[in-house]
Amino acid sequence: MESPLRFILFFLFVGVAAVYVHIYLYRRLFRDTSESRAWRLTGKVLLTLLCLPLLLSWVVTRVLPSAFAMAVMSWTWMGVAVYLLLSLATLGGVRWLVARTRGHRGVKAPVAAPSQEPVATPSLAELSVTVPPPGVDEDRRRFLARATAGGAVLAAGGLTGFGMWSAFHPPVVNEVTVRLPGLPKALDGFSIVHMSDIHVGPIIQRRFMDELVRRANALKPDLVAITGDLVDGTVSDLAHSVAALQNLKARAGTHFITGNHEYYWNSSAWADALTGLGITVLRNRHVSIGDAGGAFDLVGVDDWSMRNGPQGYNLDAALAGRNPDRASVLLAHQPSNWDVAAKAGMGLQLSGHTHGGQFFPFTVAVSAIWKHDAGLFQEGDRHLYVSRGTGFWGPPLRVAAPSEIVKVTLIS
Numbered sequence: 120m121e122s123p124l125r126f127i128l129f130f131l132f133v134g135v136a137a138v139y140v141h142i143y144l145y146r147r148l149f150r151d152t153s154e155s156r157a158w159r160l161t162g163k164v165l166l167t168l169l170c171l172p173l174l175l176s177w178v179v180t181r182v183l184p185s186a187f188a189m190a191v192m193s194w195t196w197m198g199v200a201v202y203l204l205l206s207l208a209t210l211g212g213v214r215w216l217v218a219r220t221r222g223h224r225g226v227k228a229p230v231a232a233p234s235q236e237p238v239a240t241p242s243l244a245e246l247s248v249t250v251p252p253p254g255v256d257e258d259r260r261r262f263l264a265r266a267t268a269g270g271a272v273l274a275a276g277g278l279t280g281f282g283m284w285s286a287f288h289p290p291v292v293n294e295v296t297v298r299l300p301g302l303p304k305a306l307d308g309f310s311i312v313h314m315s316d317i318h319v320g321p322i323i324q325r326r327f328m329d330e331l332v333r334r335a336n337a338l339k340p341d342l343v344a345i346t347g348d349l350v351d352g353t354v355s356d357l358a359h360s361v362a363a364l365q366n367l368k369a370r371a372g373t374h375f376i377t378g379n380h381e382y383y384w385n386s387s388a389w390a391d392a393l394t395g396l397g398i399t400v401l402r403n404r405h406v407s408i409g410d411a412g413g414a415f416d417l418v419g420v421d422d423w424s425m426r427n428g429p430q431g432y433n434l435d436a437a438l439a440g441r442n443p444d445r446a447s448v449l450l451a452h453q454p455s456n457w458d459v460a461a462k463a464g465m466g467l468q469l470s471g472h473t474h475g476g477q478f479f480p481f482t483v484a485v486s487a488i489w490k491h492d493a494g495l496f497q498e499g500d501r502h503l504y505v506s507r508g509t510g511f512w513g514p515p516l517r518v519a520a521p522s523e524i525v526k527v528t529l530i531s
Contacts, residue, residue, distance in 0.1 A: 187321045278518060292524050318350070319351065451469075454472070
């Protein structure tokens with residue numbers, strides 16, 4: 120179980136950062152672009168109304184699941200705000216660079232001639248009025264501020280629009296071939312369709328799921344593996360959308376393990392619901408895939424974040440009674456424990472959780488935080504594939520990290 124203190128510190132940090140970002144956006148988009156009090160007041164009210172729901176969204180969705188759709192709107196604004204911040208910083212950097220270049224070339228801003236008149240001491244009222252320093256062309260400064268703000272709005276709007284299109288666009292299909300140690304010759308070419316982090320909820324619903332099923336079936340898999348974070352909601356709210364999974368066609372069936380999000384919405388209830396759909400739920404156990412002519416072990420563990428809880432990640436329990444000489448594939452939501460799993464004999468691990476960062480610049484942050492952020496990794500004869508996710512969570516954005524369905528072909 121994750122420490123409550125860790126969550127509190129994390130959300131305090133995020134909250135302070137969010138407030139600072141909104142203050143910065145107010146200054147660049149409203150204060151610097153006009154002296155109008157009405158315009159500045161509009162900016163203060165608007166950004167306050169956008170910031171507050173964003174700060175409260177995570178807590179509200181846990182207390183009032185019906186507010187999830189509204190929270191997604193706030194998370195969408197978070198994505199827009201990030202791109203506004205990046206655009207303003209980039210354009211501001213260009214302005215600074217141009218100003219430096221002009222200075223090095225000997226082009227200097229006009230400086231007012233020194234006055235012979237005695238300098239009067241300003242009153243308190245005069246000090247409260249923003250007055251540009253001597254030598255600054257106020258009209259030019261205002262024009263540049265407006266041009267920068269307008270350019271940032273256009274750039275952020277373009278990136279957000281593309282990101283939303285990419286998020287709702289059907290996932291790309293990536294195919295990889297993996298040599299699985301100990302795989303019987305009879306199973307050479309065995310295929311697994313891997314989906315992860317679909318996040319069925321108020322936004323991703325039955326229509327999206329039907330398309331996923333159609334695409335997965337078109338790959339003619341021998342087995343389908345869903346590695347957690349399937350849902351963001353209760354069984355009663357999402358049963359119809361999730362029921363699309365019973366239309367998956369694979370001769371070795373569909374197998375599921377929990378992710379951290381299943382624990383937010385009663386993992387046991389979802390395990391029972393999925394079992395009722397004919398899906399095999401692997402909670403710290405393994406099953407044999409194949410027949411007398413050749414077989415391998417499919418091992419499934421609960422989510423790593425719950426490893427210290429009453430029902431969480433327990434690799435030892437999942438491997439209990441297994442013949443270590445048999446080929447094996449491990450389904451684990453997070454790639455956190457791959458090194459240990461590989462040493463325990465797991466020839467291939469299929470994971471998700473990271474979303475590959477989901478959208479830039481978080482793609483860079485996730486790459487820095489996670490040793491195995493997305494894609495295929497190999498150490499010796501052991502492999503790990505980390506999916507970028509098949510749906511999305513939070514902001515409905517996918518930039519530089521498209522969602523994916525992965526077809527893994529095993530060879531001996």
